[in-house]
Amino acid sequence: xxxxxxxxxxxxxxxxxxxxxxxxxxxxxxxxxxxxxxxxxxxxxxxxxxxxxxxxxxxxxxxxxxxxxxxxxxxxxxxxxxxxxxxxxxxxxxxxxxxxxxxxxxxxxxx
Amino acid sequence: xxxxxxxxxxxxxxxxxxxxxxxxxxxxxxxxxxxxxxxxxxxxxxxxxxxxxxxxxxxxxxxxxxxxxxxxxxxxxxxxxxxxxxxxxxxxxxxxxxxxxxxxxxxxxxxxxxx
Numbered sequence: 001x002x003x004x005x006x007x008x009x010x011x012x013x014x015x016x017x018x019x020x021x022x023x024x025x026x027x028x029x030x031x032x033x034x035x036x037x038x039x040x041x042x043x044x045x046x047x048x049x050x051x052x053x054x055x056x057x058x059x060x061x062x063x064x065x066x067x068x069x070x071x072x073x074x075x076x077x078x079x080x081x082x083x084x085x086x087x088x089x090x091x092x093x094x095x096x097x098x099x100x101x102x103x104x105x106x107x108x109x110x111x
Numbered sequence: 112x113x114x115x116x117x118x119x120x121x122x123x124x125x126x127x128x129x130x131x132x133x134x135x136x137x138x139x140x141x142x143x144x145x146x147x148x149x150x151x152x153x154x155x156x157x158x159x160x161x162x163x164x165x166x167x168x169x170x171x172x173x174x175x176x177x178x179x180x181x182x183x184x185x186x187x188x189x190x191x192x193x194x195x196x197x198x199x200x201x202x203x204x205x206x207x208x209x210x211x212x213x214x215x216x217x218x219x220x221x222x223x224x225x226x
Binding site (some may be wrong): 004035040041042045101102103104105107 | 120143145153157160201203214216217218
């Protein structure tokens, strides 16, 4: 089974801090994604990557950047955290038609 | 344009009674459709998927869904609810290669199961 591991389950950061959320997969999937999940809004795509060093903006990229230096690792970066970025962040890989595999999520609180 | 609508934000059932979670979609291409379940403080887990084979799809934990193209629906059902089914459920539509594999998640339906 594909495993997607997010390094932190819970994080509390201060406004203005630079925040790194790490995601590692143990299969050879090209496609990796970062979503944020907020009540009533479902999942919204922040960024995705379809290959090493390749990235594409999703629906809500503002305030975020990503890094994919190795195939198995996809990092989400909050350049200067703000309180409206308090959310659940979910990393996922996808094997085309066969759906996503999600990590357990990182619940980020910005104070 | 692609969209997914989960018709109920909350559904409450008694244990042992049937579950129906409704999902309508629109897609310009022949889509793949998925249902995911999320238990509290967990990631999403794939329940079942439709990828243009049989229209009645069976998933894990006794769930199934029927793809009805004429109604553009993909409702999730289970004959008898169990307490452990209490969770949030997401309907997902993903377009194929011609649609650039664009994927949209529904807003979610929270299922409550009463003893």
